[in-house]
Amino acid sequence: MSGNTPSVTPEVMLAFYRRLYPFKSIFSWLNHEHTPTRLFTHREFAFTLPGDVYLRYNSFNNADELKKQVCNLNPTRFEIGPVYSARPKDKKTVRPAAFSPQLRELVFDIDMTDYDPVRTCCSGADICRLCWKFIAAAVHVLDKSIRDQFGYQRLLWVYSGRRGIHLWISDKEAMELTDEQRKALVGWMTVIQGGKEMHKKVNVRQGTKPLPPSIQSSMRFLGEVFTNLTLGTQKCFQKREGWEELLRLLPSGATTSALRTQWDEGPQRTSAEKWNTDLGERYAALGPPEHDIMKAAIEDIILQYTYPRLDAEVSKHRNHLLKAPFCVHPKTGRVCVPVDPSSIDSFDPEKVPKVMDLLDELDMVPPTAAGETGEHHSDWERTSLKPYVDILDKHVLSLMEDVRQRKKQEPNMNW
Numbered sequence: 001m002s003g004n005t006p007s008v009t010p011e012v013m014l015a016f017y018r019r020l021y022p023f024k025s026i027f028s029w030l031n032h033e034h035t036p037t038r039l040f041t042h043r044e045f046a047f048t049l050p051g052d053v054y055l056r057y058n059s060f061n062n063a064d065e066l067k068k069q070v071c072n073l074n075p076t077r078f079e080i081g082p083v084y085s086a087r088p089k090d091k092k093t094v095r096p097a098a099f100s101p102q103l104r105e106l107v108f109d110i111d112m113t114d115y116d117p118v119r120t121c122c123s124g125a126d127i128c129r130l131c132w133k134f135i136a137a138a139v140h141v142l143d144k145s146i147r148d149q150f151g152y153q154r155l156l157w158v159y160s161g162r163r164g165i166h167l168w169i170s171d172k173e174a175m176e177l178t179d180e181q182r183k184a185l186v187g188w189m190t191v192i193q194g195g196k197e198m199h200k201k202v203n204v205r206q207g208t209k210p211l212p213p214s215i216q217s218s219m220r221f222l223g224e225v226f227t228n229l230t231l232g233t234q235k236c237f238q239k240r241e242g243w244e245e246l247l248r249l250l251p252s253g254a255t256t257s258a259l260r261t262q263w264d265e266g267p268q269r270t271s272a273e274k275w276n277t278d279l280g281e282r283y284a285a286l287g288p289p290e291h292d293i294m295k296a297a298i299e300d301i302i303l304q305y306t307y308p309r310l311d312a313e314v315s316k317h318r319n320h321l322l323k324a325p326f327c328v329h330p331k332t333g334r335v336c337v338p339v340d341p342s343s344i345d346s347f348d349p350e351k352v353p354k355v356m357d358l359l360d361e362l363d364m365v366p367p368t369a370a371g372e373t374g375e376h377h378s379d380w381e382r383t384s385l386k387p388y389v390d391i392l393d394k395h396v397l398s399l400m401e402d403v404r405q406r407k408k409q410e411p412n413m414n415w
């Protein structure tokens, strides 16, 4: 950790929860309506307290109760789980059979550490503006393919506070997915598979058959990502280790042997020269069977270096807990803010507000008419947290409109 790492003290956290955390927006997002429903009252909250104390199966009647308990416990963070068949706080008193997860946003987690094999700028917990572009590319691909292939529309992207991004899907049909269905869906979306020992991590087709249409539709965009990141900023094939990895992914044969010799003799050739010129010209000269085999290999390599890398375990089970939006990352002090996918390319994690800066901003502005004694329900409006809460509130309006429309069609509807 560098010397200027902020220390997020319990006092800072408490002030943040009291004055800035948008409890009302979070409540409405989980509840889809103004009046509390089971979507909120039967929802699990889990608190992480300093010293790694973990409190599960909390539930609350409304936003004020949640705020009261958060301020009381002052957790380092809290997580959101599923809607259960009974109130989670009553878990100990209901029969086990009467306590099961029923509904849950479909969630996805993309973490930069999964990109270590395809990035050269950073590794582990570190990120920078260069490798963040992989996350931005993942947002583009997933946002589009989830909307196009599954028809979901209520997507909320949330920066995880350090090195990744979460996606919460709140469409009714997504909330109702069973674990089996979630597993199938994630399997369908998983393109990169296998551990360190497996070099080739893309197996999405038989032989040299064309890619499935769902993946084919992203290839043009991923090709640009490959050019800009893999060949460009990341220079993945610049060093021996990198080009050896590339050669292992190409079909063995005369082309690959010739490339190995050429790069042994001219190791300084850039990644773009190696890919576009050295491989590209040989590929163009290949005849039918070899050409098709090479085409499939090249597409698979582009996928392996650019396709979104999902942490599948997070998405498969309804009872998986995921950090609530607007929590504070304890190491960076940054708030886990919602992100607009249409401006993800200009999103800079380094510019996300830190909790101490937000509190400083509050101290700079004059008190509101209610004075300092009033309840701080929307002090965030006076800070640079506002645009991020606005993203959530706009999303909430669309969820509420969905419920309104459904109630018009089925007046007795109840989740």
Ligand SMILES: [Zn+2]
Pocket (backbone or CB within 6 Å): 119, 121, 122, 126, 127, 128, 129, 130, 131, 132
């Ligand atoms: Zn980096």
